[in-house]
Amino acid sequence: MKNELKNLRAEILEAIEGVSDLSGLEDLRVKYLGRKGTLPNLLKGLKGLADDARKEAGAFANEVKLSVDEAFSALQIDLEAKSRAEAFAEAHIDITRPGITPDIGHLHLTTQAIEEIKTIFSRLGFVQVRHPEIDWDHYAFGALNFPEDHPARDDWETFFIDDAGKAAEGENGKIVLTPHTSNGQVREMERSELPIRMMNINKTYRRQVSARHLPMFHQFEGLLIDKDVSIADLLGTFDFFVKQFFGPERKTRLRPHHFRFTEPSFELDVSCDVCAGTGMRENGLKCKLCKVGWLELGGAGMVHPNVLRAGGIDPDVYSGFAFGWGVERTMMMKGGINIPDIRVMYQNDMRFLEQF
Numbered sequence: 001m002k003n004e005l006k007n008l009r010a011e012i013l014e015a016i017e018g019v020s021d022l023s024g025l026e027d028l029r030v031k032y033l034g035r036k037g038t039l040p041n042l043l044k045g046l047k048g049l050a051d052d053a054r055k056e057a058g059a060f061a062n063e064v065k066l067s068v069d070e071a072f073s074a075l076q077i078d079l080e081a082k083s084r085a086e087a088f089a090e091a092h093i094d095i096t097r098p099g100i101t102p103d104i105g106h107l108h109l110t111t112q113a114i115e116e117i118k119t120i121f122s123r124l125g126f127v128q129v130r131h132p133e134i135d136w137d138h139y140a141f142g143a144l145n146f147p148e149d150h151p152a153r154d155d156w157e158t159f160f161i162d163d164a165g166k167a168a169e170g171e172n173g174k175i176v177l178t179p180h181t182s183n184g185q186v187r188e189m190e191r192s193e194l195p196i197r198m199m200n201i202n203k204t205y206r207r208q209v210s211a212r213h214l215p216m217f218h219q220f221e222g223l224l225i226d227k228d229v230s231i232a233d234l235l236g237t238f239d240f241f242v243k244q245f246f247g248p249e250r251k252t253r254l255r256p257h258h259f260r261f262t263e264p265s266f267e268l269d270v271s272c273d274v275c276a277g278t279g280m281r282e283n284g285l286k287c288k289l290c291k292v293g294w295l296e297l298g299g300a301g302m303v304h305p306n307v308l309r310a311g312g313i314d315p316d317v318y319s320g321f322a323f324g325w326g327v328e329r330t331m332m333m334k335g336g337i338n339i340p341d342i343r344v345m346y347q348n349d350m351r352f353l354e355q356f
Helices: 002-017 022-033 038-048 051-091 109-122 183-189 231-245 305-310 327-332 342-346
Strands: 127-129 134-136 173-177 196-205 216-226 252-259 262-271 294-303 319-326
Touching: 002 022, 002 038, 002 051, 022 038, 022 051, 038 051, 109 127, 109 196, 109 216, 109 231, 109 327, 183 196, 183 216, 183 305, 216 231, 216 294, 216 327, 231 252, 231 262, 231 294, 231 319, 252 294, 262 319, 294 305, 294 327, 319 327, 327 342
Parallel strands: 127 196
Antiparallel strands: 134 173, 196 216, 216 319, 252 262, 262 294, 294 319
């Protein structure tokens, strides 16, 4: 019995030396010291020994158990200290080390364009104002010299606000999602603060979707009313903006056109940056954006006398010019942007947005 105890102690101590973690140590404790472990099973043989031999073997068994328990306890203390040190090293934060740089966003390129447009026109004395993007037909069409049967007033062109299945109406006609920022022209005149040099930038809505059109887009409206305003002032304003926003290398052209609220009326075109004004892409196909080498930025002209009268201004004393351009389309024509489809600007693709 005594020799068996010696051999078992040596076996246990040797096994303990090979343990590297608390889980392994616990498995070893159960194997040798548990209720059904090797040492308790060996000590069951003490019952069959004579009294003197049982007394001597029992005393030695206590020594073996004590030395084994001390070995287990000592290793457990070391492994627990090691575990705490590893956990501390893993969880420890060195406050002197540089932190992880967070991702920093930036303004959407449409917002960037709005800010730049505002800055350029502010140098010419234009003051930004804000007029409704949900407005009465009177301000969106009627006061702007649109006849009742004009196509722009058709349901297939303009979004009308519907109230319980019927178009909402009031003393100023139906309510519409403004198809242009020109609704702010007469509203601004009604303030009776002359001269006027305003810039209205807002969302507008039309029933159009294509590479060049969106059902919701941003437009900026310029309006200047004063005495002795001429087309020369209009051309000078355009020339200043184009050179500031697009750069001196871009070409522009002014085409006669017809708008209900200006007379004479024009459209301003800028040479396409995507195809370099050729109308063709490198693959030999027509430019998907412009098709002809030019992109229409928007309309402009001298404010129609009927519009001035609708705003309470005498056209025999005052004159003025107005223009309205799409912000997105203006941004797309800026050098180096190269966006062939306006719809990609609002698809929330981070791979696209992070480039700007």
